[in-house]
Amino acid sequence: MKSYWCERAWLPDGVAARVLVRVDHGRIVSVSSVDTIPLGVERLYGLVLPGFANAHSHAFHRALRGRTHSGGTFWTWRDAMYELADRLTPDSYLRLARAVYAEMAVAGVTAVGEFHYLHDGGNEMAEALRQAARDAGIRITLLDACYLAGGIGEPVRGVQAKFSDGTGDAWLDRVAELRGDDNTRIGAAIHSVRAVPRDTLELVADAFPDRPLHVHLSEQPAENQACLDAYGLTPTRLLAEAGALTGRTTAVHGTHLTAEDIALLGGASSGVCLCPSTEADLADGIGPARELADAGSPLSLGSDQHAVVDLLAEARALEHGERLRTGHRGRFTQAELVGALANHAAIGWPEAGGIVVGAPCDLVSVRLDSVRTTGVEPGQVVMAATASDVSVVVSGGRVIARDGVHEALGDVPRLLGEALRPLLD
Numbered sequence: 001m002k003s004y005w006c007e008r009a010w011l012p013d014g015v016a017a018r019v020l021v022r023v024d025h026g027r028i029v030s031v032s033s034v035d036t037i038p039l040g041v042e043r044l045y046g047l048v049l050p051g052f053a054n055a056h057s058h059a060f061h062r063a064l065r066g067r068t069h070s071g072g073t074f075w076t077w078r079d080a081m082y083e084l085a086d087r088l089t090p091d092s093y094l095r096l097a098r099a100v101y102a103e104m105a106v107a108g109v110t111a112v113g114e115f116h117y118l119h120d121g122g123n124e125m126a127e128a129l130r131q132a133a134r135d136a137g138i139r140i141t142l143l144d145a146c147y148l149a150g151g152i153g154e155p156v157r158g159v160q161a162k163f164s165d166g167t168g169d170a171w172l173d174r175v176a177e178l179r180g181d182d183n184t185r186i187g188a189a190i191h192s193v194r195a196v197p198r199d200t201l202e203l204v205a206d207a208f209p210d211r212p213l214h215v216h217l218s219e220q221p222a223e224n225q226a227c228l229d230a231y232g233l234t235p236t237r238l239l240a241e242a243g244a245l246t247g248r249t250t251a252v253h254g255t256h257l258t259a260e261d262i263a264l265l266g267g268a269s270s271g272v273c274l275c276p277s278t279e280a281d282l283a284d285g286i287g288p289a290r291e292l293a294d295a296g297s298p299l300s301l302g303s304d305q306h307a308v309v310d311l312l313a314e315a316r317a318l319e320h321g322e323r324l325r326t327g328h329r330g331r332f333t334q335a336e337l338v339g340a341l342a343n344h345a346a347i348g349w350p351e352a353g354g355i356v357v358g359a360p361c362d363l364v365s366v367r368l369d370s371v372r373t374t375g376v377e378p379g380q381v382v383m384a385a386t387a388s389d390v391s392v393v394v395s396g397g398r399v400i401a402r403d404g405v406h407e408a409l410g411d412v413p414r415l416l417g418e419a420l421r422p423l424l425d
Contacts, residue, residue, distance in 0.1 A: 002397055003041040004363060005034070006048040008378050009355055010338060015047065015378045023361040026396040031355060042399070044365040044392055047378045050342040050354050051110030051362025051395060052311040055273045056214070056252050056302025058115055059097040059129065060088055062416075063423050065307055074220055074282045086159040087423055090124040096423070097132035099415035102406045103309050105136050107387035108364035110395040112138055113273075113302070113347035115214060115252070117145035117163045117191055123178060130184050137400035137408060139360075141347040142178060143214045145189035146171045146196050146204045152230045163191075168200035172207050185348045187212035190244060192219075193227050193235040201242035210248075212348040214273070215239065217251035219284050224256055236261035245270045250300065250346045255279060255287040262288060266295025271346050276317035278304035286321040290331050299336075300346035310387040312366075315341050319383070337382045363394040 002023040009019035011031065020038070022030040037043065061081060068080050088096070104112060112133065118125050126142050133140035147163040148171070150156045156164045165171040178186045188211060190196045190204050205213060218224055218235050227235045236257060239245050245268040254265070254272045265272060272292050279285065282305075293299055301314040308314075315337040322331035332340075344352035352360045366381055367373055367389045376384045393401040400407050409415055 001029070003038065004361070004394065005037050005041045005043050006363070006365070007043075007045045009048040010050065011355055019048070019355075021355060021361065021363070023397040026360055026398070028355065028357055028359050028361050031357060044363060046368040046373075046391060047366050047381050048355070049108070049338060049364045049366060051352065051360075051364055051393070052108045052341050053300065053344040053347055053349070053353065054104055054109045054112045054303055054311060055250065055300035055343060055346045056115055056275055056304050057112050058305060059100045059132070060084060060093060060118060061305035062100045062103075063096065063420055064305060069281060069307070074284065077282060082159040084423065085118055085162060088118065088125075090128045092419070092422060093118070093125055094128035094132055095419040097129050098135050098409070099412065099419040100306060100309075101132050101136035101138055102409045102412045102415055104303075105138050105393055105395070106390065106401040106404050106406055106412055107309050107311065108366075108390045108393055109311060110138050110362040110364075110393065111140070111344050111347060111349055111352060113141045113143055113187070113212075113214065115143045115145055115189055117147045117189070119165065119174070120162045123174060126178060134183050135409065136406070137395050137398065139183050139185075139349060139395070141185045141187050141212060141349070143187040143189040143212065143347070144175045144178065145191040146200065147191040148200060149195050149197055151194050152226050168203040172203065175207070185211070187214065187348055189213065190215040190239070192216040192223065193238055194223055198231060198238065198242070201239065201244055205242055205244035212248050212250065212346070213244065213246070214250045214252060215244065217254050218256045218261070219253040219279075221256050234258060234261055236264050240264045240268070252302065253279060253284065253287065254292060255285045257288060262291050262295050265292060266297045269296055269298070271298040271300055271343070273300045273302050273346060274314075274318055274340075275302045275304035276314050276321055277308040280317070281305070281307045286325045289318060290322055290326075293332075293336070298343060298346065299340045300343035301340050311341055312382060312385050312387060312389075315382050334379055334382055341382070361394060361397040363392075364390055365392045367391050
């Protein structure tokens with residue numbers, strides 16, 4: 001049995017001091033306050049938060065960081081992404097994803113939802129992602145995306161053929177071959193209403209009724225207009241009529257929604273994953289996060305294209321976006337922001353996300369003595385800290401990172417350089 005002593009810990013009732021967390025077989029078996037530190041326990045200083053869930057990732061997009069930000073549009077960025085996708089092989093993707101997931105691990109991420117559409121005709125890419133997550137010590141949900149069209153009523157073209165299975169039935173047959181394990185769960189995704197024809201939406205939505213279902217939704221006004229022109233419906237209404245909005249659904253972005261869209265999502269208890277750094281970088285806009293939460297949509301966070309891998313910064317940007325959009329402060333409580341940071345239920349790990357008995361022991365100690373965090377109230381650390389303040393990361397009861405260095409994989413910048421160099425030369 002392993003034990004961790006936390007100088008301060010974020011518990012369901014708030015921040016508590018001198019907390020002892022006991023672990024057996026990777027799960028928390030007791031949480032208690034102690035006045036004396038027992039011998040032989042691992043000491044975690046600062047504030048210990050539950051492990052972070054990165055609910056929306058495209059691992060291969062990390063190779064675009066610092067190379068696509070100077071101008072253009074979402075659509076020109078997409079062209080650069082297609083060029084990158086065309087260069088990847090299962091081996092190069094394994095190296096890249098391993099480095100990206102290690103970057104997440106040192107930043108406090110203990111589980112990732114990988115929105116996977118780079119299929120290349122089979123499941124080799126998915127197996128590379130599975131292995132990469134295991135090597136990095138984080139859990140993964142493979143959200144295998146159905147991608148059949150290059151736009152509404154348009155065939156796939158060029159590199160998009162790497163994303164497509166040709167038909168919904170072929171997608172279903174391929175995904176059915178994927179098997180979960182102790183570190184991997186399998187989910188489904190509708191890439192978007194642009195990429196999945198209306199007559200296939202129901203098939204994807206119903207394919208795996210006990211697994212998470214994700215979908216890119218209303219990221220760009222052009223997507224909404226194309227859907228209205230083709231079907232006379234918003235993308236949200238189209239998904240609702242196909243039975244794709246349920247409590248296991250997470251809509252990604254949800255930036256340009258009508259009041260009816262918000263009501264449909266909230267009424268179905270469908271979650272929404274916000275990716276503020278990507279939504280800012282691609283000039284998508286600022287979505288109605290508070291209204292979605294008030295309507296009944298659980299919120300989660302993702303780093304999406306990985307222009308930044310810092311879930312603390314994403315949580316802060318969620319609140320700051322609301323302030324910019326409305327002119328009011330304190331739109332989300334600190335507890336709500338931590339809840340979004342640790343929303344593992346969105347990616348099919350509902351038992352995770354809290355420092356509670358029975359949960360996987362996922363702990364992230366955040367320094368309270370850095371240039372950013374010295375003097376902060378522990379309960380407001382999300383508004384000050386960054387990934388650079390993450391000290392120790394525990395995943396499934398095992399330390400996977402210390403002070404920015406991965407315990408098993410070592411120096412993360414070196415890993416990233418070795419993975420990126422062949423793709424960028």
